[in-house]
Structure formats: C-alpha cells, structure tokens
Amino acid sequence: MDIATVTDVFDETNNIKTIKFKWPRKAEPGQFVMVWMPGVDEVPMSLSHAGKEGGITVLGVGEATLAMHDLRPDDVIGIRGPYGRGFDLRGRKVLAIGGGSGAAALALAVEKAVAGKKQVTCALGARTAGELLFRARFAGLGAQVHVATDDGSEGHHGFVTELAAKLISRNEPDLIIACGPEPMLKAVADMSLKAGIRCQCSLERYMKCGIGLCGSCQCGKFTVCRDGPVFTGEELALMDDFGKRKRDPVGRNVGLGR
Ligand SMILES: Cc1cc2nc3c(=O)[nH]c(=O)nc-3n(C[C@H](O)[C@H](O)[C@H](O)COP(=O)(O)OP(=O)(O)OC[C@H]3O[C@@H](n4cnc5c(N)ncnc54)[C@H](O)[C@@H]3O)c2cc1C
C-alpha cells in the first residue's frame, strides 16, 4: 500500500468532490484503487486522474465517502492498486455514457480517446443539472457533450439511455463505453448488442480484497475486481446477476438498490 498525501479537494457538483493526492503511478483508463481511510474503512474508487498526481471523484453516500469529502490538503490516505482491467479503446468513434458519479470511471478513457484523435461523444445523465459530472472537463478536452436530466432542468428530459439511443443512430459509433447505475448499464449493453456495436461497461460490486482472493465481488463466473471492473457486452450477457442482483457485505444475494 502507498501512503499518499492529499494535495487538493474540490467540489465537482453539489454532492461530488474530487480528491487529488501525490501518487506518481501509471494506470489504464477504467482501473480502480482501494482507498484506505484510516480509522474508517477501505473502499474501491475509480481513478479519475492519473499521472504526476492521482485523483478520485467521490459521491458522498456513507461513512467512508463522507470522510473523503472532509479530507484536506496534507492529510494522508492509503492507496492500493491500480487494479483490474480497464477500457480497450480500439475504434474511431467513441460514445461514452455516464450516469451520475459513473462519469468518474470514464474520465481517463475520454482523455485517452481524445488524445488518440478519436471522435468522442459523451452522453451524461443526472437527476438534476447541478449533479451533472465532468461536463466542462469533457467539453474542454474536445469531446462533444450532450446531457440528460431526470427533472428536465437541462438537456434531454429523461433517461440518459434515451439520449444515447438518439446519438447512436445519429453518430454511428463503433465503440460504446459506459459507467453508472446498473439498470442503465443493462439498457446500454442491450442496445449496443442489438445495434451490433462493441460495448464495454464498468461494473460495481462489493469489494474487500480488490485482487481476486475473497470472492465478495463474484458476478457469474467472473470476479469484478480482477476480471473487470470493465466487461464487454458479450461477457455481460453471460452474467445471470447483471442488471438483477448483487451481493451484500456478507455475501447474500440482494437487489440492486441504488
Ligand atoms: C470498481 C469500483 C469503482 C468505484 N468507483 C467509484 C467512484 O469513482 N466514485 C464513487 O463515488 N464511488 C465509486 N464506487 C462506489 C464506492 O466504492 C462506494 O460508494 C463506497 O464504497 C461507499 O462506502 P461508504 O462507507 O461511504 O458507504 P456505505 O454506507 O458503507 O455503503 C453505501 C453503499 O456503497 C456500496 N459499498 C459500500 N462499501 C463498498 C465496498 N467495499 N465495495 C463496493 N461497494 C461498496 C454498497 O452498495 C453500499 O450499499 C466504486 C465501486 C467499485 C466497486
């Protein structure tokens, strides 16, 4: 484990913050780290920044994530990783679909795809305009950004998947990447398979070890921490649990919840 010093903490939206820290390791887009909050917990987080500094972008939902929101420069945290399999960005026209804080897992992929001179379109969804994540960041990189909100406060009024369906027929992407709530990912995987477009989704499951040992993140025959968190549409089609249920901290099958 690396002990990393926090360098910056800033608001992205009214309920999401980015925490940057000294951590000069390389990572592939879509990989994650296990973040240890001393005295609280260790939880998985996608890397939203990598290079000279690392960064995570955190929705505050419970003890560990709210403790992350309280971090200040010079505080220290533990970082294990990077772990897992990220996005395979072959293709010329990429459609990146992010729901809520899920856009965090897409950030390094959008950066790499734009740097690789691909045509990148982003469809970002949130409950309301103030919760849209990385709209300015992705547009600033040169991606074409479209948004959807559940309450109609900005962009398409409705699900981001409805917006994505329009963008698929208009732009004809040859790669779709996505992260967000699992019902959204199921809809994305289904529409990609139907349209015959390569698709990769980043999944979330309860994680303890992060390295394929404990089995808590098992999904079908896959461990999400080691075989994923990014899976192809074909792999997702093999997972009975995908879009239906997950395991809780003690391994019981439960519904998807949020
Ligand atoms: C690969 C991966 C990448 C993730 N990337 C991000 C990210 O970039 N930004 C972000 O805001 N969130 C991300 N998450 C979700 C994040 O790990 C949980 O929100 C966090 O663990 C909640 O912890 P808590 O103590 O604040 O909340 P709690 O109250 O303990 O839990 C709230 C909910 O968070 C989930 N959760 C709790 N502990 C874990 C755990 N050890 N592993 C997985 N899920 C857990 C459960 O669904 C739980 O019901 C990611 C999860 C995974 C698996």
Ligand code: FES
């Ligand atoms: S978290 Fe232990 S096997 Fe994946």
